[in-house]
Amino acid sequence: MRPHIRALVVGGPMYDGLYETIESFARREGVEIEVVRAASHPDLNRSIAEAFSQGAGFDLISTHSKFAPAQQQWLEPLDGLLDPGELAAFDTRALELARIEGALFGLPRNLDVKLLHYRTDRLQEAPQTWEALVQTAQSQPPYGFVFPGKDSGVFGHFFELCGSAGHYLYDTPVPLPRAQHEAGRWALEILAALHKTAPKETPEWEFDAVTACFAAGEASLTTDWPGSFHRYRESPIRDRLGLALYPKGPVRRATYAGSHTFALARIAADRALALALLRHLTSREAQLLEARLGTLPARTDALAAIRLETTPHSLEAHRWNLLEQALEYAWFPPKHPRYPAVEAVVSENLRAFLRGEQSAKTTLERIDREGQRAAEEI
Incomplete structure (x- = not known):
């Protein structure tokens, strides 16, 4: 045998x-x-x-x-x-x-580190700040900016937005979330504004659905992982794809990695x-x-x-240069046995926020309260 x-x-x-x-x-x-x-x-x-x-x-x-x-x-x-x-x-x-x-x-x-992807036939250049990206996305039909609205995808955007506002989401070594912070409020405002430019199905979307939407030419902007690049090379937008580093936040660039x-x-x-x-x-x-x-x-x-x-x-060649530069702004989640449970709490509350089921204030409160319980649970 x-x-x-x-x-x-x-x-x-x-x-x-x-x-x-x-x-x-x-x-x-x-x-x-x-x-x-x-x-x-x-x-x-x-x-x-x-x-x-x-x-x-x-x-x-x-x-x-x-x-x-x-x-x-x-x-x-x-x-x-x-x-x-x-x-x-x-x-x-x-x-x-x-x-x-x-x-x-x-x-x-x-x-794994993400880059900003944009349509060169719709935008003359990549937005340099998150506020500029929101403004650009709001003027781009049918969809401005597409992003995943569940699981690690939506968590990642919130995590890196908090980072770009100068705030690491967790106290460590135990990953206790601290979302009731000016950076957390700003991050939710950006997410809410971007959601208005995205498909209504966003809270049901994971990474692959976002890639498919952007590759089909339905949106002007997104962020994506390196492993999706071959799908864009084979897509209708292959000759209209621009790549850039992430936009800056109020404090810095931060890229979920x-x-x-x-x-x-x-x-x-x-x-x-x-x-x-x-x-x-x-x-x-x-x-x-x-x-x-x-x-x-x-x-x-x-x-x-x-x-x-x-x-x-x-x-x-430009993409390889950008990816190596992007590692300078990599924003890594903590390593801890309870981390997956805490991330699930964060993502489910963000998803509820995008669905309109709870306010920004409630979302941040619940992330902290329920996240602390998940982090300390034995």
């Missing part, structure tokens, strides 16, 4: 290209690999918790730097399994994001095989493949390779 392992990964247009290489890896190694794809990251988190809490886990999972601390009990530290020379190829920021209390619990798949990772399970049935798959999925070749689709590699050798492949003075 051939060796067999199971992998649980996040699916979707930003991620699926890499998984097509698993079949050839399995053939080459003479093994069987069962790959289960979750439809979204919230679905992935639920699937991880359900599978491992019931003892029917996986050998390898994809996860995220902000969610891994909540899954640490099921993950295998990698420091003793990987040679220091293997880690030298990875960006030091990405490796630090993958560490929990100093121990490495995953290998970085990418560095993080890192997707691959991790080994403590209960891996075949640790050696799972580790081989981990190395394959985070290899130079794997990250170069994803970079060709748009992802910002966590490996410096893959980033150097894609920069060499890119035509000078092209939109793609």
